[in-house]
Amino acid sequence: MYITTTSSPMVELSRQQDGSHDLTAFARDVAEGLRQPRKTLPSRYFYDGTGSRLFQQIMELPEYYLTRSELEVLTQNKYEMAQQFSRQGFFHLIDLGAGDALKTKILLKELSNQQSEFDYVPVDISGDAMRQLSGSLRQELPQLRVEAVVGEYFQALEWLQEHKSERKVVLFLGSNIGNFRPRESINFLSSIRSYLRPGDQLLMGVDLRKNPEVILKAYSDASGVTAAFNLNLLHRINRELGADFNVDQFCHHALYDPQEGVMRSFLVSKTNQEVHIQKAGVTVHFDAWEAIHTENSCKYTIPQVEELGRQCGFKPASVFYDSRKGFADVLFSID
Template identity: 40%
Template sequence: MSIQTSLPKQHRLELIRVKPSEVFESETLPKTVERGLSHRPKYLLCRFIYDAIGSELFEQICDQPEYYLTRTEDAILRDHANAMVDGWDDPPTMIELGSGSSTKTRRLIEAALDRYGSLHYVPIDISGTILEDSARTLIDDYPAIRVTGIASDYDTALRVVAERIQGPKLLVFLGSSLGNFDDEDAVGLLQRIRSTLSADDRFLFGTDLVKDPTILEAAYDDSAGVTARFGKNILTRINRELGGNFDLDGFRYEARFSPEHHRVEMKLISDLEQIVTIPDLDLTVSFGAGESIHIENSHKYTPAILEQLAKQSRFLEEASWTDPDGFYRLQRWRT
């Protein structure tokens, strides 16, 4: 155990706001809605579910009994955080993609502080408000931590990290967030992450594993209907922000596991023939009875799939940890 040193609070917090990349900014809600609802089959991008209401609903989803992911990942972190942060003589800079409130990262933060005595933590999130709130809470709770928050998209923020952060790094990507990316996009993200890392750096990330489809589908369609309200929030946003007239009661939510694509597919399905108008886009959309809008995928993994991802992105697995039921897996990769 190292002795933790207290640093002056005014020297322990820096917030960097960087304009997101043109590619990220080009995916606006109006453009996505116009393109996605004119496509066959229809689709919308899941990130637009996450306004203030959507984010609150997601927090509620994590508390549902069917949603095992959060508590299972937390149990693995509780039991193995010390090993996950070990391996350096001096403290590595801990960088987290999609940090949010940083709640789930505290087990790693505390393990690193216990091991090294101090820590530089670099949370990355598109929301500057969430980033600032969580950063201020962390420096209040941990006198030996220094926080540099970067508000931007992943690719832009990683370039900032490469330019500013010297020495060993532990890059963290929790919450099975990789599963939000289709296979090709996941490989692309992993390759870009690898390009920012050196031989002294490590990449720690969580993945949800393939399992009984009834367990998977229940996790994404809970009995209380929270996930259904979450999914329909994208229609609520279209109505509120673009003047749409979606009747939410005219759509049902569905989550089904596709073994072929090793993913849970989430859709909103029209219960009847109907026409929706979105005046701000000068768009009229017809729906047939049973026609769906694909709103989200959550990919699931096997050790073989993860091995292939590592090979395609030129990583080597150094260690992995899972729960007794084999539901969830954390792995630490090196270049």
């Protein structure tokens, strides 16, 4: 287990399991998903270099309210959050799906200003993202102790197991819980809970139900950036798995179900066609207007979120809203 410190000239990572470059797993998951009667592709493969850049553009779109809303929540409530995190002394701040930690840095700086005793454990599938984050923190918070975990969430569970006796605050921001199906979200949060102990906390970002038109535009913007982000998944399969998708023969489609509170994204074939995926060893037939499901994004009510936490062994402690009450960061505790 290596320690990454922002004062060190070298960046060392605690795990070297960079899931964003695991071609064997990528090929397997693509083959399995496209063999289903209702075709799917895992959303975690959106984030190659191009996908990450496109998502940065999405976050700046006028229609994409989520990032701005959570930035507001954290900025307006950073003092109280830091106070609640620090009440029992030293803790590990574990950031699941950290990325560039744009939002988390608000808390890191506030915790540092309050002279809280903590270290920072960002977790991300991309080793490149973790190296860039460690470099930026070396400049912005040179005294902060950072230990980066590279891999998917189960690598974070391994880290939690190794540090089970030490106090932890887990961040799961950005409404990432919304990408899970209901049973998956329960299983995931229950897994996290099993590695925590009384006194530990979980801060989870959730996008709340609102005007369906506002939600839909966030996932299908007028300038077409979200469409390019979705279609880039096919470009990635072509490039990395030797496929021959004619990307121009697919289109992006987004659909929001206000009864279920689920935003769904699809790639739709415009014509009858066959696609060969060399490294996955499959040939896939598409009927005209057949869809590939690429992403879910669930929207919640606060009672739903609190009940989800209770089912998984967490106690709702505080709810922090943005000014429109369209997004919330919910703090859970463990008694």
